[in-house]
Amino acid sequence: MTTNTSPATEATRSAREVFTAISGLIVGMFVAVLSGTVVSTSMPVIIADLGGTQSQYTWVITASLLATAVSTPIWGKLADLVDRKILVQLSLILFTVGTVIAGFSTDTNMLIAVRVVQGVGVGGLMSLVMIAVALIISPRERGKYMGVVGGIMALGTIGGPLLGGFLTDVWGWRSNFFVGVPFAIIALVLLQFTLHLPKPQRGTKVSIDYFGIVLLAVGVSTLLIWVSMGGSQFEWDSATSWMLGAIAVAAIIAFVVVEFFVKEPIVPMSLFRNRTFTLSVIASIAIGVSMFATSVFLAQYFQLARGATPTESGLMTIPMIVGQMGASIIIGQLVSRFGKWKGWMLTGAVLATIGVSLMATLRYDTPFPLVAVYMFVLGAGLGMVMQNLTLIVQNDTSPTQLGAASSNVNFFRTIAGTIGVTIMGSLLSTSVGTYISDGLAGFTPTTQDEITALQHLSTGDVPKVAELPETIRTIVESAYGNGIADAFIIAIPLAVIGIIAIAFIKNKPLSTKNAAEELREQVEESVIEVSEAEVGASTGVIRLVDGESAAPSTGSVAVLEREESEPER
Numbered sequence: 001m002t003t004n005t006s007p008a009t010e011a012t013r014s015a016r017e018v019f020t021a022i023s024g025l026i027v028g029m030f031v032a033v034l035s036g037t038v039v040s041t042s043m044p045v046i047i048a049d050l051g052g053t054q055s056q057y058t059w060v061i062t063a064s065l066l067a068t069a070v071s072t073p074i075w076g077k078l079a080d081l082v083d084r085k086i087l088v089q090l091s092l093i094l095f096t097v098g099t100v101i102a103g104f105s106t107d108t109n110m111l112i113a114v115r116v117v118q119g120v121g122v123g124g125l126m127s128l129v130m131i132a133v134a135l136i137i138s139p140r141e142r143g144k145y146m147g148v149v150g151g152i153m154a155l156g157t158i159g160g161p162l163l164g165g166f167l168t169d170v171w172g173w174r175s176n177f178f179v180g181v182p183f184a185i186i187a188l189v190l191l192q193f194t195l196h197l198p199k200p201q202r203g204t205k206v207s208i209d210y211f212g213i214v215l216l217a218v219g220v221s222t223l224l225i226w227v228s229m230g231g232s233q234f235e236w237d238s239a240t241s242w243m244l245g246a247i248a249v250a251a252i253i254a255f256v257v258v259e260f261f262v263k264e265p266i267v268p269m270s271l272f273r274n275r276t277f278t279l280s281v282i283a284s285i286a287i288g289v290s291m292f293a294t295s296v297f298l299a300q301y302f303q304l305a306r307g308a309t310p311t312e313s314g315l316m317t318i319p320m321i322v323g324q325m326g327a328s329i330i331i332g333q334l335v336s337r338f339g340k341w342k343g344w345m346l347t348g349a350v351l352a353t354i355g356v357s358l359m360a361t362l363r364y365d366t367p368f369p370l371v372a373v374y375m376f377v378l379g380a381g382l383g384m385v386m387q388n389l390t391l392i393v394q395n396d397t398s399p400t401q402l403g404a405a406s407s408n409v410n411f412f413r414t415i416a417g418t419i420g421v422t423i424m425g426s427l428l429s430t431s432v433g434t435y436i437s438d439g440l441a442g443f444t445p446t447t448q449d450e451i452t453a454l455q456h457l458s459t460g461d462v463p464k465v466a467e468l469p470e471t472i473r474t475i476v477e478s479a480y481g482n483g484i485a486d487a488f489i490i491a492i493p494l495a496v497i498g499i500i501a502i503a504f505i506k507n508k509p510l511s512t513k514n515a516a517e518e519l520r521e522q523v524e525e526s527v528i529e530v531s532e533a534e535v536g537a538s539t540g541v542i543r544l545v546d547g548e549s550a551a552p553s554t555g556s557v558a559v560l561e562r563e564e565s566e567p568e569r
Contacts, residue, residue, distance in 0.1 A: 022136060024191030025129045028092050031187055032125045035099050035118075035180040037160025040295060041313040042168040042176055044303045048464050049173065052108035058425030061296050062418050063112045066224055067119025068126065069414035070217050073266045075124040076407020077209070079131050081264065085195050088132065089188060091124020096184040103177030123414075127407035132195065134394045134406065161299075161314030161321075168310040209262045212255055216266065219251030220415060227422050267408055276396040276508065277405055279501045280389050284413035286498030287349065287389075290356045290491045291382050292417030293424055294320060297484050298375070300428075305364040305481035307465050307473070319372040323379025331384050341388050342507045348384025349502050353495035355381050360488040364481030385498070386413075396508050420494070424487035431486050435479035440472075 039046070047057045078087055098117030105111040167175045226244035234240040259265040271277045298320065302313040327348070335341045355378025362371065390409055397405040436457060445451045449469045457463060463476055 020194055022133060022195075024187055024189075024193075024195045025088070025132055027183060027187035027190055028088065028125055029129050031092070031180045031183045032095060032122055034160050034163075034183065035095070035177070038164035038167070038179055039173070039176045041161045041165045041299050041303075041310040041317075042173040043299055045168055045310055046111070046173045047108065050105065050108045050111065053429075056108045056112070057300075058296075058422060058429070059112050060108065060115055062224060062422050062425075064115040064119035064122065065292065065414055065418035065421065066221060067116040068123040069411055069418055070213075070220055071120045071123030072127050072407045072411040072414060073216075074213060076127045076131065076405075076411075077264060077266050079128055079407070081208075084128060084132060084135075085191065087124060088128045088195070089191055091121045091128060092184060092187055092191070093121070095121025095125060096181060097121075099177050099180060103174045127410055130390055130394075130406050130410075161317050162311065163314075165309065165311030165314035209258070209264055209266050212258050212262060212266045215251050215255035215258060219248055219255055220418075222251065223248040224418060224422050227419060227426065230426075267411070271397075271405055271408065274396060274405075275504075276506055277393055277409070279505045280393045280409055281412045283349070283385070283498045283501040283505075284389055284409050285416035286494040286496075286501060287352055287382065287385050288413035288417040289420030289424075289494050290352055290378065291386060291413075292421050293356075293488065293491055294359070294375075294378060294382075296421050297424070297428070297487060300480065301362065301484045304463070304465055305362075305477050305484060307477060309466075316368070316371075317375070320375035320379040323376035324383040325379075327380040327383030328387050332387065335388065335391075339509055341392060342502070342505065344384050345388050345392075345502050345505075346499065348381045348388075349495070349499040350381070351377055352381030352385060353492065353499060355379070356488055356491045356495050360485050360492060362481060362485040362488070364477040366481075385502070389413075392505065392508070396506070416494075420490065424490055427490070428483045428487045431483035432479045435482050436476060439475035439479060443471075443475075 043057070043060065046052075047060065052060070075087060075091065095118055098114050098119075098121060101114045102111055102118065105114065163179065164176050167173075167179065222244055226241065226248055230236050230241055230244075256269070259267050259269050272281075298317055299313050302308040302316045303310065306316075308316060331344045331348075335344065355374060358374040359378060362374070390406055393405050393409050440454070445454055447469065450472060453463075453468050453472050457472075457476070465473060465476060468476060
């Protein structure tokens with residue numbers, strides 16, 4: 001049931017009332033975060049157990065990111081058209097079903113397929129939760145509440161890798177996919193009874209851009225297939241490569257053209273007239289690559305380059321998570337208290353650039369205290385920037401386009417992160433193969449274990465480092481350490497672009513009204529204008545901008561004068 005409260009009532013809401021209203025959203029986000037992080041440390045074990053290659057490892061990640069990216073603007077546009085509460089519940093159900101099925105995967109291809117279902121659900125949760133929060137809490141107050149929400153998310157982010165490592169070591173990796181189900185059920189119950197959102201103010205029939213959806217999915221999917229398989233499955237200068245590239249470019253261009261003409265575009269091109277939105281998209285693209293890269297490659301670094309167990313890998317990522325979530329919570333509180341955001345975002349972008357540059361220096365034997373500092377700096381930078389990018393876009397966007405604007409910032413960030421991770425994963429696969437070949441040059445196996453290990457390495461599958469003979473293990477760990485560092489080099493110039501984009505964003509003060517209040521005010525102003533026009537038409541009174549009325553006119557149309565117009569004589 002949807003409730004409508006007056007602005008005065010919303011203005012006097014207590015913190016308890018606000019948290020009650022968003023409790024289901026918080027638990028829903030917790031489920032999404034936990035289910036994502038709980039498998040992060042066990043992913044190398046999962047891929048090795050299912051017999052997957054490094055390329056398939058990357059696709060397990062990018063399949064989910066791709067589905068998230070493609071579905072995010074669709075969810076966001078639907079939020080401007082239909083009941084948002086139903087959409088939140090539907091996205092949570094899709095995510096949970098996909099997660100449970102993933103736990104029964106029998107091979108890597110099945111896991112990749114169900115990760116797509118997970119990604120569709122995540123796309124809904126990530127965009128719809130921020131939209132719902134914007135409807136309930138004003139931009140100025142949002143930092144205070146989101147800081148606390150960030151603390152709860154930190155529990156899922158920090159606890160997930162540790163819990164996932166423990167479950168993998170004790171009960172096996174499949175248990176990772178079932179741990180979030182009870183929380184998902186709780187979230188659905190809370191959403192049903194505590195979440196009350198205003199329905200979209202639409203005077204026309206809902207129109208969904210199905211053609212745009214298809215073009216977007218085809219264009220982005222083909223682009224990722226081309227980028228990830230080029231140079232390994234086929235040569236860059238081959239008929240297959242040219243065909244995939246042409247299809248990707250044609251579909252993306254066609255999508256952009258379609259968005260100019262359809263009634264309800266998924267990505268409204270009018271949004272790009274807003275400088276804040278455009279520069280925020282550029283910054284999201286630049287910073288998003290660093291964010292997704294760390295989530296994908298850190299577990300590989302600790303387990304494949306340093307020989308850590310899944311549990312140890314989870315413990316080792318704590319500095320990164322503490323930096324990211326700590327900065328998000330603290331800076332969120334400061335932004336809410338003082339209303340200043342630009343200085344913090346610039347600082348965060350600089351820290352992210354420094355952090356990703358440091359990560360590009362990693363080696364398999366880099367002292368862990370140094371690695372911890374690198375992770376903390378990068379995490380703090382990301383925490384200062386990512387949450388606030390969505391905030392400032394929501395603050396500078398019409399509430400009627402809130403869903404499209406919010407979701408498209410996340411869309412472009414996810415698309416960039418997906419493409420970036422795919423390219424980095426392809427580079428990592430090539431680099432690791434080269435480093436291992438160079439390291440084994442002239443090596444002669446002397447035992448059956450060494451012969452078996454070399455045969456397994458020749459297949460290209462992700463190795464189980466702990467089971468390798470010591471003579472070969474050091475070479476493999478060194479190869480992964482160098483390869484992961486090389487992959488991070490790609491993110492450095494992008495992070496610099498992020499600094500430049502944020503520097504040019506308009507420093508607009510944060511509004512003290514939530515989106516629901518702004519929508520109501522717009523509706524009320526429209527009603528008043530129509531009523532005044534009707535009264536003017538029936539009485540023949542001309543209403544001037546200063547509120548005074550002129551003598552009755554013989555015409556039947558009321559003339560609303562502009563301030564710069566000369567009064568009629």
